[in-house]
Amino acid sequence: MVNQNKNTTNQILADSIKALVLTKPVEKITIKEITDRAGVIRPTFYNHFQDKYELLEWIIRTEILEPAHPLIRNGLTNQAVLLVFTSLLREKDFYSRLSRMDGPVTFEDMVVKCIKDMLVEIFSEHPRQKNGKFPWMRVDMLAEHYARSMCFAVKVWIRQGMTVPAQDMADTYEYLMSHSMEQAIREL
Secondary structure (H helix, E strand, C coil): CHHHHHHHHHHHHHHHHHHHHCCCCHHHCCHHHHHHHHCCCHHHHHHHCCCHHHHHHHHHHHHHHCCCHHHHHCCCHHHHHHHHHHHHHHCHHHHHHHCCCCCCCCHHHHHHHHHHHHHHHHHHCCCCCCCCCCCCCCHHHHHHHHHHHHHHHHHHHHHCCCCCCHHHHHHHHHHHHHCCHHHHHHHC
16 A cells, blocks of 8 residues: 555656656756645655656656567567657657756656666576676666667657657667668668
């Protein structure tokens, strides 16, 4: 029951900041505005989140990445990427505005961190070979590579107005991730 109440409060705060992001830049939104709109007191906010950026990361993790997590874990990466693009499109205005953040924390910072954390967890579930091909390559480095790649695709798509269908974006991303640069140069 405690966890359910925490998630309910998290969601109320998330709904509040989402509404505010549609009216003003993230950098200008205050904790007081978030809590006033949510109908809670400021200490409630700080019982759940350190700052508004941690709340935004919670939104990205729970609404965009967690639904894709089991798909990635089960080898359905293309379906997971499609779900990510579809989920972003569902709240196009919010994510379009969020992508324009210009402050101490950027949209890219948050997205890369959230994706990297999820991928580190997934990659860590698979034991590494002692004499693997690249023993210097750590799980966190691999996760960051894929996180930055996915973040780039998301940023470009959002900044171009999300006009390319989500399925086409997922297919393009899968192509880029599964082909060498040499192949892409020849085929595109």
